[in-house]
Every structure is written in structure tokens, then in C-alpha cells.
Amino acid sequence: MESNKISVGLDIGTTKIVAMIGRKNEYGKVEILGIGKSKSLGVHRGVVNNITQTIQSIQQAVQEAEAAASSSIDEVTVGIAGQHIRSLQHSDYITRANSELVIDEDDIDRLINQVHKLVMLPGEEIIHVLPQEYKIDGQPEIKEPIGMYGGRLEANFHVVVGQVSSIRNIGRCVKSSGLNLEGITLEPLASANAVLSQEEKEAGVALIDIGGGTTDLAVFKDGIIRHTAVIPFGGNVITEDIKEGCSIIEKQAELLKIKFGSAWPGENKDNEIVSIPGLRGRDPKEITLKNLSKIIHARVVEIVEQVYVEIKNYGHEEQKKKLIAGIVLTGGGSQLKHLKQLVEYITGMDTRIGYPNEHLAGDSDDDVTSPLFATAVGLVMDGLKRQERKKVEMHAATMSESMDTEDSTLEEEQAEVIQQPKQERKSFLDKLTERVKDFLDNAE
DSSP states (O other), X not given: OOGGGEEEEEEEOSSEEEEEEEEEOTTSOEEEEEEEEEEOOXXXXXXXXXXXXXXXXXXXXXXXXXXXXXXXXXXXXXEEOSTTOEXXXXXXXXXXXXXXXXXXXXXXXHHHHHHTTSXXXXXXXXXXXXXXXXXXXXXXXXXXXXXXXXXXXXXXXEEEEEEHHHHHHHHHHHHHTTOEEEEEEEHHHHHHHHHOOHHHHHHOEEEEEEOSSOEEEEEEETTEEEEEEEESOOHHHHHHHHHHHHTOOHHHHHHHHHHHOBSOGGGSOTTOEEEEOOSTTOOOEEEEHHHHHHHHHXXXXXXXXXXXXXXXXXXXXXXXXXXXXXXXXXXXXXXXXXXXXXXXXHHOSOEEEOOTTSSBOTTOOTTTTSGGGHHHHHHHHHHHXXXXXXXXXXXXXXXXXXXXXXXXXXXXXXXXXXXXXXXXXXXXXXXXXXXXXXXHHHHO
């Protein structure tokens, strides 16, 4: 198996660490070759708080995936999330020295680099700058300014900010597990790529990824990401509430939630009771399902309301910014019974559960197409995309070398071909990956 054709996604979550190996099949769909899962022990709310335990969990997941795919892993694409991630909107402009020349890549890079000079809180760094739309000499709503004339170039930006030490810690864990960092991706973006269709992104949609420690939100409209947020609550707080409310141990609380939990208390009759074995010869505990769903309902309402505040912050209530496709729920927490109905009831928006089967090969296991693995599938897709980009760049480089030896008439024809890949600008996450790699190399 050619290693350059496979891509590995590593989702370092609060409850589980998933390593997923995939490749593109002849139909352009992603075929999952192997998947490895381990309990995440050193991560709290998406942030690494115990390096040694995280390294062990990563190695365990990677070994399991390697065994399933009978292939060895050396490079991975990692997702970053966690409660330290926040986003803000910012507008900036540059004045061009010569308005007689058309706007090119350098102008846009200059504008984006200007955004990077924003003053952040100590320890924070800008990790993602996403241009929304441009204005040239006051003319609004320009999506692609390259090739146009103008003296003043303005843009609205969606800026994602995170703590660089948390990102370096993730890089450190990956490197110490004997793996190379191929790329870093924002987890809400990875999940969105796996479960949303292009039509939904155009119409306007909010993706809510309910994980163990955090709930990630990504809002799209007109095909562009407009808002991201990480809410520091997830499925674990629900388990914690059940544990406290019913005076049982965590393992039993988690099982109760998965087997009998419901986000809608009206569903259960008063006489439906579950008996839980007591500890060390103590009497069993009897818990009514109505009480259980009341505990779950209270916490889920709190999480959904916080997410809805973020959707309103984006401006969903304005006619122009309305999210026509509504809400898509994904992540392990989205499997809670009657959650879809509760979200629709609170927000009044159409809701569906997002399964990552949009881009997967038709014969994928039911296991892989579970919302639980949406982020991991998205990371595999991101890794494959990155490989394709590298291939195009290398092809362009070899062609430009061969052009040097050929005559000038051919040169002009081939220049057309080579122009294409050069338009692919390095994303900030690529630059961030390089910076983290440099930091880790120098820190050794």
C-alpha cells in the first residue's frame, strides 16, 4: 500500500482518542481502512492536562488502527478544539501604492498579515483568519478581489484565537508518540466538512458538535464560515449530574445515560424503574426513568441555550443572515434520545442529526458512519486534501524546472498551466503547523 495515498486523522478528545486511516477510492469517495479508539485519560475539556497519559492513549489508538488497516502510520492530521478557542469579527483595510495595477495575492497577504497585528490577551495567538467578503474603493460584497482594480482594499474577517501553549502541548504529545505532525485543523471545521453538504453551507447552517468535554459550533452562510465557538460543556457534565443526582458511580451513570437517557421528560411514565446493583453487597438502587430524564433535560437545555446565544450573536435573527438549513447535530452527544426534538423546540429551527456518510464510500461500516466519528472522518478528508495540494505544488515545481530547458514559445503555453496551483495560498493552519513543528524541533 502506498503510504502517500493514505491519510490519518487523529481526534484527541476529552472522552476518547480516535485514530482513523483512510484513502480515496476510484470514485473520489473516502474509504476507511482502519480505526483505533482508546479512552482519553489526560485531556480535560479539549485541553491536554497530562502529557504522559495522553501519549499512552494516542499510542494505543494508533496501534489499534494500524492492526485494523495492516499498515503503519507515521504522519497524522490533528484536530484542535478546547475551551481556550474563541472567535471575533474584525474589519481592516490597506491602501495600495499603485491603483493602476490589478489586485494580486500579495495585496491580500498584506491585508491578512495586518489582522495578525491585533493585540491579544497574554498567551493567546491568532490561529485562523478567514476573510468574509471584500470591499474595493467602497464597493461592497466582493467575493474574489484578485484581478480587479482599486486603491483601497477592505475586508471583514472572522478571526479565531487560541492559546498557543495548548496547541504546542498537543504537538508535543503527537511527536512523543513517535508520529509526525502533517497538519493541524480546527475541529469544528473538520466535523463540518464531514457532515455538511455544499447546499447547506450556501443556505446557512449551524453545526453543533456535542463532544464529551466541549460543544463546538460552526456557522456557515453563502458557503463561507461566519462564526465559530467552543462551549466548555459536553456529555460529561450530563453524566456528572446523573452521578450526583442518583448517588451512583460514574460508570453506572454513563451506562444509564446511553441506555435509558432521554432529553424529553414527558416520554417516561412514573412507574418505569431501573434497578442498579449496589456496591460491595449493598442493596440495589432503584431509579425512575422520569427522574433520570429530568436530570438530563435540565443540563441539555442549558447547553442548547448557550449554543443558541452564540447563533444569535452571529446575527441569525436578521433576515439577511437567516440560517435556512437550520441546525445539524453531530458528535457522540447527538445520539441522546429526543435531542433533535428538544433543540427544535428551544430554537425553533429545523434540525437533523449529521452522519459523516456524505463523503464516505458506500460499503463503510455502520460504526464509521456514526456521528461519534464525524471529527475523525473530517480530519482524514483534510489530510487527503493537503496531500493533493502538495502533489499539485510538486507538479508545478517540476514543470517550471523542465520549462527552463525548453524554448520560450513552449514556455508561454506552459506558464498558463503553472499559474493554476500557485493561486493556492498557504492557509494559516498550515503556517501554524510549521510554527509548531519548528518549536518542537528547537525544544528538543
